[in-house]
Amino acid sequence: xxxxWGHYKAGGRSQPVTCVYCGRRTPRIKAVxxxxxxxxxxRTIPGVDRRLVFLPQMKAYACISCAKHRKLIGxxx
Numbered sequence: 587x588x589x590x591w592g593h594y595k596a597g598g599r600s601q602p603v604t605c606v607y608c609g610r611r612t613p614r615i616k617a618v619x620x621x622x623x624x625x626x627x628x629r630t631i632p633g634v635d636r637r638l639v640f641l642p643q644m645k646a647y648a649c650i651s652c653a654k655h656r657k658l659i660g661x662x663x
Contacts, residue, residue, distance in 0.1 A: 605649040607656070617647035618658055 602611045606622065621643045628636045653659045 603647040605652055606646040607652040610649045612649045618653040620646050620648050622646045
């Protein structure tokens with residue numbers, strides 16, 4: 587048949603994103619998304635329970651070579 591119910595977006599060029607580790611610009615489809623914690627390290631503050639503190643996260647992207655080096659992706663056995 588064909589594409590149904592609008593589940594597919596139009597193809598074309600994807601936006602480039604910057605790798606957080608090396609600064610390389612890669613297409614967004616090829617990049618690996620990672621969540622980076624920003625702000626405070628709760629281990630340095632005494633008497634603070636980590637489960638009760640809200641730690642903001644930001645979504646960032648890593649290129650394929652940095653993701654392999656940091657073992658964010660790998661081959662499945």
